[in-house]
Amino acid sequence: xxxxxxxxxxxxxxxxxxxxxxxxxxxxxxxxxxxxxxxxxxxxxxxxxxxxxxxxxxxxxxxxxxxxxxxxxxxxxxxxxxxxxxxxxxxxxxxxxxxxxxxxxxxxxxxxxxxxxxxxxxxxxxxxxxxxxxxxxxxxxxxxxxxxxxxxxxxxxxxxxxxxxxxxxxxxxxxxxxxxxxxxxxxxxxxxxxxxxxxxxxxxxxxxxxxxxxxxxxxxxxxxxxxxxxx
Ligand SMILES: *Cc1c(COP(=O)(O)O)cnc(C)c1O
Numbered sequence: 001x002x003x004x005x006x007x008x009x010x011x012x013x014x015x016x017x018x019x020x021x022x023x024x025x026x027x028x029x030x031x032x033x034x035x036x037x038x039x040x041x042x043x044x045x046x047x048x049x050x051x052x053x054x055x056x057x058x059x060x061x062x063x064x065x066x067x068x069x070x071x072x073x074x075x076x077x078x079x080x081x082x083x084x085x086x087x088x089x090x091x092x093x094x095x096x097x098x099x100x101x102x103x104x105x106x107x108x109x110x111x112x113x114x115x116x117x118x119x120x121x122x123x124x125x126x127x128x129x130x131x132x133x134x135x136x137x138x139x140x141x142x143x144x145x146x147x148x149x150x151x152x153x154x155x156x157x158x159x160x161x162x163x164x165x166x167x168x169x170x171x172x173x174x175x176x177x178x179x180x181x182x183x184x185x186x187x188x189x190x191x192x193x194x195x196x197x198x199x200x201x202x203x204x205x206x207x208x209x210x211x212x213x214x215x216x217x218x219x220x221x222x223x224x225x226x227x228x229x230x231x
Contacts, residue, residue: 002229004042005049008033011210011226018214029214032078032099032203034224036061037231040068046227047071055099055222057081059091066094080163080222082137085109092117098124099163099203099222102137104150107157114156122156125163125203128185130178133167141185148194159194161201161220162186172209179204179216 011031019026032055035043043054043065053076056062062079066072076096083091083100088109091098101107101124114122126147129138139147144162151159164182166175182204190199205213207226214221225231 004046004227007227007229008046008049008051011223014211015214015221018211022215024214024217028219030220032080032220032222033227034080034206034222035065035228036081036224038228040065042228043069044071047074052076053078053096055080055224057100059083059087063090063094088113089117092119092122096123097160097201098122099220100127100137101125101159102127102139104147107147107151107154111154111156119156121158123158123160125161125201126159127163127165128182130164130181130185131167136165138164141181144185144189145192145194148189148197151197152195154196157196159197161199161203162189163201163203163220165206166204166209166213168208172212175209176212176216179209179213179218183217 015029016026019029032053033046033051034055036057055078057080077094078097078099079091079095080099083106085106092113110122127138129136129140132140162182166178169175183202186199186202201220202218203220204218205221207223210221210223
């Protein structure tokens with residue numbers, strides 16, 4: 001049996017230590033508990049333990065849990081996986097924040113659906129493929145300014161920051177340049193200023209590398225196996 005509450009406390013301790021090392025306040029760092037593959041009854045104790053957001057990467061699975069969980073209104077529901085345009089409507093019905101907008105076409109479809117559903121301010125992040133791996137979704141860093149310019153016409157959408165996934169490294173220290181590059185990109189974009197864009201969230205850091213991500217400025221961590229064990 002995995003003790004998710006004990007794991008959650010250990011994760012909080014690691015965050016506090018990383019924040020202290022880098023002179024940051026741990027209160028400025030939010031955790032999204034990644035619950036893909038985890039049944040509702042295993043998540044429930046964590047809700048009482050103070051988790052504020054959960055992250056899912058499949059729309060069907062997220063909706064099934066949303067329907068089943070009596071704590072659905074006590075937390076935020078974040079979508080963190082690749083989103084197909086034909087699932088946007090179903091996603092918007094439950095998601096508070098979409099971390100994984102990875103194409104202009106998807107952004108425009110979210111805007112179109114939001115209008116049809118009379119949603120005003122759909123919150124999203126742009127996924128950036130910092131390491132420019134062919135196997136990864138996301139914009140390459142040099143595309144992002146152009147995307148933000150095009151996004152000005154998407155008036156139902158608010159872009160609240162950037163998300164990235166670092167490549168898996170045995171030595172998490174090696175992910176540092178990826179996280180640093182995302183932070184610097186965010187700072188550059190913030191200086192330039194784009195309508196409908198606010199540099200509020202840097203979503204980066206997973207179980208293997210979140211300490212490094214915190215040191216590099218992450219304020220939204222996506223942590224799955226560190227809380228729920230390997231599945
Ligand atoms: C699964 C997943 C995570 C969590 O990964 P862990 O290594 O289990 O912490 C974070 N982000 C995304 C996009 C994921 O799909």
